[in-house]
Amino acid sequence: xxxxxxxxxxxxxxxxxxxxxxxxxxxxxxxxxxxxxxxxxxxxxxxxxxxxxxxxxxxxxxxxxxxxxxxxxxxxxxxxxxxxxxxxxx
Numbered sequence: 001x002x003x004x005x006x007x008x009x010x011x012x013x014x015x016x017x018x019x020x021x022x023x024x025x026x027x028x029x030x031x032x033x034x035x036x037x038x039x040x041x042x043x044x045x046x047x048x049x050x051x052x053x054x055x056x057x058x059x060x061x062x063x064x065x066x067x068x069x070x071x072x073x074x075x076x077x078x079x080x081x082x083x084x085x086x087x088x089x090x
Contacts, residue, residue, distance in 0.1 A: 031044075
């Protein structure tokens with residue numbers, strides 16, 4: 001009787017494993033098709049590229065030319081404008 005229970009246990013376990021593998025394969029095909037049709041990368045690709053950037057120390061991409069495009073602007077107080085008064089009246 002013990003060998004029969006072991007056989008059933010192995011059969012059920014292998015059936016669950018095959019179902020999980022088939023489900024993973026279907027999800028992989030679905031994500032690859034979505035990548036081809038929409039151009040949106042699968043989450044695992046985005047996650048792994050972020051992990052690789054973190055390992056290299058490039059967590060925040062920086063461009064040396066961005067500092068040349070900095071523009072100083074004046075701060076303007078907008079608390080007493082007409083727009084705010086119209087919003088408060090409603």
